[in-house]
Every structure is written in C-alpha cells, then in structure tokens.
C-alpha cells in the first residue's frame with residue numbers, strides 16, 4: 001500500500017452516517033438534531049437538549065416534566081460509588097475518579113447486560129443524573145484535606161445546572177452563573193465523531209455494553225488533545241501568572257509576549273486549533289459571551305486581558321483560532337471549580353452525546369475494525 005493511502009489519525013475519513021449532529025466547518029455551524037447549537041444555548045435548559053439528543057425532538061412540557069422528575073430522582077450519590085471514590089487517593093486525577101465511577105455504576109446496574117434501546121435509554125438517563133454528584137463530591141473531598149466530608153444532598157426544586165453548582169459549592173448560585181454553566185453544558189454535549197465519541201462507537205460495535213463504552217470514552221476525553229485541553233488552558237494562564245490587580249491591557253501585553261515565545265519554541269498551545277474547524281470553532285462566540293458575563297460578574301478584567309492577548313498573538317502569528325476549551329477554562333475557574341475538575345464537567349455534559357451515538361451505532365451496527373500496513377522487520381525464523 002502506498003504511503004499516501006494511509007489516513008493517519010483518520011483525518012478526513014468519513015466512516016458512517018449520523019443523525020445526532022452536523023458539524024459544518026465551511027459555514028462554522030453546528031446543529032444538534034437540526035437545531036443550531038447557539039439557539040439551543042440561548043433558549044433551552046440542558047435537560048431539554050439531553051432529551052433532544054436522545055429522542056430526536058425537543059420535549060413537550062409534559063415530557064420535560066416527566067424527564068426532569070426522572071433526572072431529579074437519580075441525583076443522589078450512590079453509597080457504594082461514594083465508598084469506591086473514598087478508597088481512591090485525593091491525588092488521583094478527577095478524570096480517573098469519573099472513569100472509575102462510571103465503571104462501578106455499570107457493574108452495579110440492574111440492566112447491565114441488557115443492550116435493548118429501552119435499557120440503554122434508562123442507563124443513559126441514570127448516568128446523566130448521577131455524574132454531577134460524582135464530580136461535585138470529588139472536588140469537595142479534595143478540599144477536606146483528609147478530613148471526613150459528606151456529599152451535599154441534591155435539591156429537587158433546582159434544575160440540573162443550579163443543582164450541579166449547589167452540590168459542588170453548597171451554596172445556591174445567582175441566575176447569571178447558573179445560565180453560563182447551562183450554556184457550557186449545552187455546548188459540550190455533542191460534536192459528531194470526535195475521538196471520545198468514536199471510542200464509544202468502537203466499543204459499542206463489538207456489542208459490549210453502554211457503561212463500558214462510556215468508561216472508554218472518558219479515557220479518550222482525558223487527553224490534552226481532546227477534553228483535557230480546558231484544563232491545560234488554565235495551566236497556561238497560571239504559567240503566565242494571574243494577577244487580579246493588573247489592568248486588562250497589562251495582562252494582554254504579558255500574554256502576547258508569552259505566546260510569541262511559546263510559538264518561537266514551536267510549542268503547541270492548548271485551547272487553539274481544531275481537526276475539523278479551520279476558520280474558528282462554531283461554539284466559541286456563544287461561550288465567549290458567557291465568559292464575558294462571568295468576567296463582569298466577578299469583576300476580573302485581567303482574565304479577559306490574558307484571553308485577548310493569547311488569542312490575538314496566536315491569530316497574528318499562525319491564524320489559528322481558539323476552540324471551545326479556550327473560553328470554558330477561565331469560565332469554570334471564575335465559578336470556583338478546581339482546574340482538574342474542568343474535564344469531568346465536560347464528561348457530565350458529553351454523556352448525552354456519547355450515549356445518543358451508542359444507541360445509534362447499535363441500530364445499524366457493523367464491527368469497527370480498520371486495517372494497518374505492516375512496516376516491521378521482514379519475516380524471520382528462530383535459529
């Protein structure tokens with residue numbers, strides 16, 4: 001096989017149909033089941049978008065009420081999952097905690113070996129409802145510095161986003177903060193055949209179970225070239241130095257200098273670039289607007305200075321635009337999430353897209369098994 005026939009990284013290869021979402025890099029658009037993601041982010045709660053991804057249509061009021069009560073009933077941290085989390089060192093990465101929790105939930109699920117659509121839908125909703133408690137409790141136990149801490153009990157009268165923040169911080173957040181968080185959850189929910197979704201589809205294609213596919217997807221999302229980039233963005237900000245006393249212009253100038261040096265050293269700067277979007281990520285303007293609101297709310301213009309400085313220096317030097325992880329990193333930081341918790345927030349959201357793809361894969365399954373071209377030593381024999 002000639003080398004040019006090998007599609008490293010499956011770049012540009014179309015491997016299947018999907019009706020879950022459409023990414024169009026030419027028009028910079030992203031549709032979930034036909035709806036522009038910007039419209040969904042402006043008008044919907046995350047629960048409605050989850051319902052849409054799974055069912056193909058937005059819920060009626062009655063369907064939403066039923067779905068929400070199902071979600072609210074599954075929010076509390078399972079005592080066995082808590083026990084397992086408690087057995088993990090507080091130094092373990094929160095993504096490892098998430099991955100382990102998803103696996104434990106799978107092994108304990110009464111429908112573990114049932115992969116019918118009904119069973120998979122039930123498992124998907126269970127994971128969606130339960131993951132916030134895992135993420136929230138894990139951040140809280142790290143702050144307990146070895147002391148005992150109990151999870152914050154969920155509150156039924158709060159929606160998904162408000163309750164997620166409540167369980168993490170033990171304080172109710174103002175509507176602006178809840179809205180920005182809701183927007184981030186909607187934007188992270190789905191993005192066609194990205195690496196973690198493809199991982200979930202590969203695992204599903206062997207007729208393995210939904211929790212195994214989600215557990216594998218969490219592993220794929222952890223990497224810095226994928227979901228781990230939101231965390232890495234904050235490490236960049238930290239490396240440049242966050243100085244709340246600084247003006248926007250001062251921070252921007254320092255960030256610009258840092259970027260010029262990083263690019264001169266041929267560094268890859270996380271939060272920039274995308275395999276599919278080459279003229280900018282369709283989700284960034286919506287998330288940037290949410291970040292702007294958080295910067296105003298928390299009174300932290302110097303963070304906008306760092307943001308602008310890096311963005312303009314990258315654009316001038318290489319014409320590479322930010323991806324969604326760029327504005328979400330500082331947004332989650334402002335809300336009070338620890339940096340290593342950022343990617344688990346992405347997990348909590350993307351569970352919806354992953355499981356929609358798992359169900360779609362099973363509807364028209366074919367084992368995903370590509371070929372490789374051997375380039376090792378020629379055939380040889382033992383002496």
Ligand SMILES: CC(C)(COP(=O)(O)OP(=O)(O)OC[C@H]1O[C@@H](n2cnc3c(N)ncnc32)[C@H](O)[C@@H]1OP(=O)(O)O)[C@@H](O)C(=O)NCCC(=O)NCCS
Pocket residue numbers: 224225226227229267268269270271272273274275276318320323324325
């Ligand atoms: C996402 C990503 C893996 C896509 O990569 P890709 O389609 O394989 O493109 P490449 O990595 O081959 O990059 C093409 C060129 O742009 C450069 N480039 C791409 N992203 C870059 C970045 N974040 N920082 C610096 N240079 C970058 C590459 O160095 C390469 O330059 P070259 O042709 O001079 O060698 C890549 O942009 C990246 O690593 N970004 C940072 C991680 C990140 O933010 N991931 C989240 C994605 S949502």
